[in-house]
Amino acid sequence: MKTSEMINRKVDAVMQKAWSAFRIYSKFSLKRRKSFLYAIADELEKAGDDLIKTCMEETNLTEARLKNEKVRTVFQLRSYADHCESGDWLDARIDTAIPDRTPPRPDIRKMNVPLGPVVVFGPSNFPFAYSTAGGDTASALAAGCPVIVKAHSGHLKTSEMVAELIKIATEKMKMPEGLFSHIYSPSHYIGEALVKHPYTKAVGFTGSVSVGTQLFRWGNERKVPIPVFSEMGSVNPVFLMPGKIKESSQEIARMYAASVTLGVGQFCTNPGIIIGLESKDMNDFLATLSEEIRKIAPAKMLHKKIADSFMTLRDSILMENGVSVVAVSDLEKSDYCGIPTIATVSSEEFLRNPKLQEEIFGPYSLVVRCKSLDEYSLIARSMEGQLTCTMMATADDMKNNDDLIDDIKILCGRFIINGVPTGVEVCLSMQHGGPFPATTDGRFTSVGGDALRRFARPVAFQNWPDELLPDELKNENLLNIYRTVNNRLTKDR
Amino acid sequence: MKTSEMINRKVDAVMQKAWSAFRIYSKFSLKRRKSFLYAIADELEKAGDDLIKTCMEETNLTEARLKNEKVRTVFQLRSYADHCESGDWLDARIDTAIPDRTPPRPDIRKMNVPLGPVVVFGPSNFPFAYSTAGGDTASALAAGCPVIVKAHSGHLKTSEMVAELIKIATEKMKMPEGLFSHIYSPSHYIGEALVKHPYTKAVGFTGSVSVGTQLFRWGNERKVPIPVFSEMGSVNPVFLMPGKIKESSQEIARMYAASVTLGVGQFCTNPGIIIGLESKDMNDFLATLSEEIRKIAPAKMLHKKIADSFMTLRDSILMENGVSVVAVSDLEKSDYCGIPTIATVSSEEFLRNPKLQEEIFGPYSLVVRCKSLDEYSLIARSMEGQLTCTMMATADDMKNNDDLIDDIKILCGRFIINGVPTGVEVCLSMQHGGPFPATTDGRFTSVGGDALRRFARPVAFQNWPDELLPDELKNENLLNIYRTVNNRLTKDR
Numbered sequence: 001m002k003t004s005e006m007i008n009r010k011v012d013a014v015m016q017k018a019w020s021a022f023r024i025y026s027k028f029s030l031k032r033r034k035s036f037l038y039a040i041a042d043e044l045e046k047a048g049d050d051l052i053k054t055c056m057e058e059t060n061l062t063e064a065r066l067k068n069e070k071v072r073t074v075f076q077l078r079s080y081a082d083h084c085e086s087g088d089w090l091d092a093r094i095d096t097a098i099p100d101r102t103p104p105r106p107d108i109r110k111m112n113v114p115l116g117p118v119v120v121f122g123p124s125n126f127p128f129a130y131s132t133a134g135g136d137t138a139s140a141l142a143a144g145c146p147v148i149v150k151a152h153s154g155h156l157k158t159s160e161m162v163a164e165l166i167k168i169a170t171e172k173m174k175m176p177e178g179l180f181s182h183i184y185s186p187s188h189y190i191g192e193a194l195v196k197h198p199y200t201k202a203v204g205f206t207g208s209v210s211v212g213t214q215l216f217r218w219g220n221e222r223k224v225p226i227p228v229f230s231e232m233g234s235v236n237p238v239f240l241m242p243g244k245i246k247e248s249s250q251e252i253a254r255m256y257a258a259s260v261t262l263g264v265g266q267f268c269t270n271p272g273i274i275i276g277l278e279s280k281d282m283n284d285f286l287a288t289l290s291e292e293i294r295k296i297a298p299a300k301m302l303h304k305k306i307a308d309s310f311m312t313l314r315d316s317i318l319m320e321n322g323v324s325v326v327a328v329s330d331l332e333k334s335d336y337c338g339i340p341t342i343a344t345v346s347s348e349e350f351l352r353n354p355k356l357q358e359e360i361f362g363p364y365s366l367v368v369r370c371k372s373l374d375e376y377s378l379i380a381r382s383m384e385g386q387l388t389c390t391m392m393a394t395a396d397d398m399k400n401n402d403d404l405i406d407d408i409k410i411l412c413g414r415f416i417i418n419g420v421p422t423g424v425e426v427c428l429s430m431q432h433g434g435p436f437p438a439t440t441d442g443r444f445t446s447v448g449g450d451a452l453r454r455f456a457r458p459v460a461f462q463n464w465p466d467e468l469l470p471d472e473l474k475n476e477n478l479l480n481i482y483r484t485v486n487n488r489l490t491k492d493r
Numbered sequence: 494m495k496t497s498e499m500i501n502r503k504v505d506a507v508m509q510k511a512w513s514a515f516r517i518y519s520k521f522s523l524k525r526r527k528s529f530l531y532a533i534a535d536e537l538e539k540a541g542d543d544l545i546k547t548c549m550e551e552t553n554l555t556e557a558r559l560k561n562e563k564v565r566t567v568f569q570l571r572s573y574a575d576h577c578e579s580g581d582w583l584d585a586r587i588d589t590a591i592p593d594r595t596p597p598r599p600d601i602r603k604m605n606v607p608l609g610p611v612v613v614f615g616p617s618n619f620p621f622a623y624s625t626a627g628g629d630t631a632s633a634l635a636a637g638c639p640v641i642v643k644a645h646s647g648h649l650k651t652s653e654m655v656a657e658l659i660k661i662a663t664e665k666m667k668m669p670e671g672l673f674s675h676i677y678s679p680s681h682y683i684g685e686a687l688v689k690h691p692y693t694k695a696v697g698f699t700g701s702v703s704v705g706t707q708l709f710r711w712g713n714e715r716k717v718p719i720p721v722f723s724e725m726g727s728v729n730p731v732f733l734m735p736g737k738i739k740e741s742s743q744e745i746a747r748m749y750a751a752s753v754t755l756g757v758g759q760f761c762t763n764p765g766i767i768i769g770l771e772s773k774d775m776n777d778f779l780a781t782l783s784e785e786i787r788k789i790a791p792a793k794m795l796h797k798k799i800a801d802s803f804m805t806l807r808d809s810i811l812m813e814n815g816v817s818v819v820a821v822s823d824l825e826k827s828d829y830c831g832i833p834t835i836a837t838v839s840s841e842e843f844l845r846n847p848k849l850q851e852e853i854f855g856p857y858s859l860v861v862r863c864k865s866l867d868e869y870s871l872i873a874r875s876m877e878g879q880l881t882c883t884m885m886a887t888a889d890d891m892k893n894n895d896d897l898i899d900d901i902k903i904l905c906g907r908f909i910i911n912g913v914p915t916g917v918e919v920c921l922s923m924q925h926g927g928p929f930p931a932t933t934d935g936r937f938t939s940v941g942g943d944a945l946r947r948f949a950r951p952v953a954f955q956n957w958p959d960e961l962l963p964d965e966l967k968n969e970n971l972l973n974i975y976r977t978v979n980n981r982l983t984k985d986r
Contacts, residue, residue: 023899093922095918103916105920108918108922109922110923113902116903224878224929225709225929385717398961399961409606412952413951414952415955415957417954417955427588427601428588428603429602429603429977430603433951437717443720450584458926458943459905459924460907460908460922460923461907462907463909465888467888468888482982484922487575487579489581
């Protein structure tokens with residue numbers, strides 16, 4: 001049998017089971033879904049050092065980082081479970097009948113229902129938080145959807161171990177078979193087979209622009225198109241404003257030396273471009289940044305291919321016209337390391353050469369030197385969509401640069417003042433998603449409770465007998481959730 | 494100059510102006526946007542008989558129908574304006590800083606912001622309510638987006654007159670130039686040019702599956718993909734359950750004779766397929782339905798092409814294997830009429846022949862005769878996505894057919910019990926959008942206040958000084974809107 005045919009069969013078997021599970025699980029109460037997510041969180045929380053050790057071996061990430069990431073993953077599961085139970089994301093609406101109107105108004109009630117089976121593709125850089133039991137899985141399960149995880153080859157054993165924990169939780173909580181599946185093949189074809197299966201109703205992906213865009217195209221080209229949420233790349237530009245840099249050039253330089261090199265620069269929110277105005281303050285900033293970067297040791301990247309790719313891309317950018325090195329780590333490097341590097345280029349050259357705007361995944365940032373603030377707007381307008389943009393600014397810097405702020409807002413999903421883009425808080429106000437190509441759909445977030453909304457769609461129930469409506473929409477507000485009743489948001493019964 | 498080049502220039506000029514207007518209008522307060530929509534509603538409301546007369550000439554629709562549709566359009570504008578001002582659709586979220594946490598939690602606040610210029614393509618069958626000042630225009634303007642209407646050739650004069658009214662409102666309310674544009678070309682290329690322009694950020698379309706799908710493909714194939722909301726076709730299946738049909742076969746037959754022929758069947762929610770169980774009650778239903786249909790006069794359709802297409806499609810379906818006529822109007826017909834027609838077919842033949850599931854735009858319905866209720870589920874599972882599904886059922890019919898209800902729910906955006914699908918209430922609980930190909934994105938509605946959400950995306954503001962935040966997110970709840978503050982929905986300041 002050909003590989004593709006074998007994969008099709010394997011995928012079909014998994015998707016058939018997922019579909020059967022969907023018909024059962026989608027009708028479970030919010031409370032029951034919540035308990036299931038809590039059960040997964042409990043299993044993950046109590047998983048022993050073996051899991052961390054295996055993951056360290058597979059990813060080169062440090063014990064401290066992985067322990068933190070595991071804590072974050074457990075928190076995410078519980079947080080999305082709580083949000084599920086709150087019912088806010090259901091957007092429940094009730095418009096009661098007006099029988100004596102001409103024509104009579106029928107009783108109509110609407111709420112979000114789950115889309116169906118969701119396929120999740122995790123990235124290499126977050127083996128826990130965006131992988132097997134990560135944000136996409138947690139939000140899809142919370143929304144009432146079965147999940148099929150395509151395991152990442154970069155941490156396959158870790159993924160299998162986590163899948164096993166989910167299986168234990170599934171059994172403990174008496175969840176239907178096929179609600180969660182873990183699938184792997186070394187063949188790239190498995191991605192296509194999963195996205196194109198008729199029972200796949202949505203896809204969550206975190207990774208490169210090329211793969212994320214391919215999945216998106218497949219999703220749209222289907223006979224019945226499906227939403228594909230690819231969280232891809234960003235250079236996360238940072239705009240240094242003159243007032244702020246005058247106030248604290250050294251402090252900012254230290255913040256950014258740390259942010260650029262955090263986790264060997266392997267974050268989707270890594271600040272890859274820093275825009276500054278030629279000045280003495282800027283020189284001070286660069287001097288401190290250099291000093292700091294030189295002291296930061298090269299560290300192992302996730303795997304050889306990523307390290308090779310980082311060094312190749314970095315070297316090719318350093319060869320571009322007008323690009324010069326500001327600082328490189330002075331410290332010793334071993335195999336597969338990412339060497340902290342800061343380069344610089346003039347604004348003219350930057351605007352002329354689109355290659356300089358490409359993401360380089362690793363501990364690298366390019367400082368763009370401008371001659372005037374007008375060039376900041378030109379740069380913002382030349383850029384593609386971003387997960388985040390940052391402005392280091394005093395209140396006066398902001399007040400005097402209205403238009404620039406508008407240009408930046410159009411560009412991004414999260415707009416940070418006086419901070420660093422690394423560090424993505426898991427909370428309802430988080431927007432982790434931006435205009436293409438940061439993500440394929442900037443109207444949604446992949447972090448925070450609003451991530452559930454990616455996997456739901458509204459259904460209106462017209463003229464249903466009260467006792468047969470879903471509990472969320474019955475006259476009596478049994479679940480004590482917020483609902484908009486005749487245009488008024490209320491918890492009233 | 495080639496036509497395509499002329500069109501590109503014309504489109505570019507319009508889109509440049511729309512983009513400039515976007516930068517101004519998107520920052521106007523909710524209240525100011527509301528006033529603008531009210532001003533358009535006022536102009537439309539006081540527009541004289543000329544408008545109705547012109548529209549009657551262009552569309553063959555009756556005076557009563559058009560007057561009603563104009564009232565609906567005015568209501569829509571005001572209703573979406575009110576919803577805009579309520580701020581509910583902004584999904585404002587505030588998570589305040591926790592400085593003493595490790596690591597410290599920053600202050601993050603999120604709300605929906607407008608996407609940018611929206612291109613609207615209206616259909617032939619709603620010259621007011623889904624056209625120039627219709628639902629897509631009203632919801633895009635309410636969401637803070639400029640609108641470019643591509644006029645429909647079927648009611649071009651009407652469209653120009655309405656555009657003129659919007660222009661008057663624009664000037665009265667001192668809105669920026671380019672906020673609303675009206676564009677027309679007999680060349681099909683204009684659609685492509687509009688969808689592909691870089692400043693187009695979303696598209697609203699109502700019409701055929703072929704055109705709607707084409708626009709959707711263009712939107713996705715762009716360098717930066719954009720959402721294309723095409724509201725296309727549906728056969729709006731009706732499931733007659735045995736208990737209910739036993740109770741009131743004649744009443745149901747009369748309801749459906751009226752619904753199938755309402756507006757010469759020219760509604761996207763026209764019930765095109767009726768599923769029943771072979772029985773004496775079903776024979777009674779068919780007898781009354783026939784009697785009623787024979788008495789309903791053929792009436793002029795929107796234009797010759799639509800009438801020709803209806804008669805051709807109807808005749809070709811009537812030639813299909815196993816399809817027979819139940820009733821045809823006995824009354825006299827003139828040119829361009831749609832002749833009310835009911836046909837019937839066995840469930841086996843229906844399941845075998847996908848052609849029978851295609852939408853026939855006009856006063857036609859196909860009654861499918863089943864031998865068992867199991868066949869209802871087979872039929873539901875064989876169907877494509879629908880705007881609406883209807884079940885004529887007693888409470889017992891519903892309780893005894895759980896699985897069938899699930900099959901139907903998966904299929905549609907609105908699920909009606911004991912009613913007719915025609916008649917789309919403008920209210921917040923309305924879902925006018927269903928799984929593909931009913932619409933290209935069943936996660937959104939094109940009717941009701943939630944239609945605004947199609948044209949917005951969230952932006953998170955991290956660590957912003959309070960006085961520079963949008964009013965919607967400042968500490969003090971100046972606009973008195975609902976916001977989720979630290980996971981609690983509240984109007985507190």
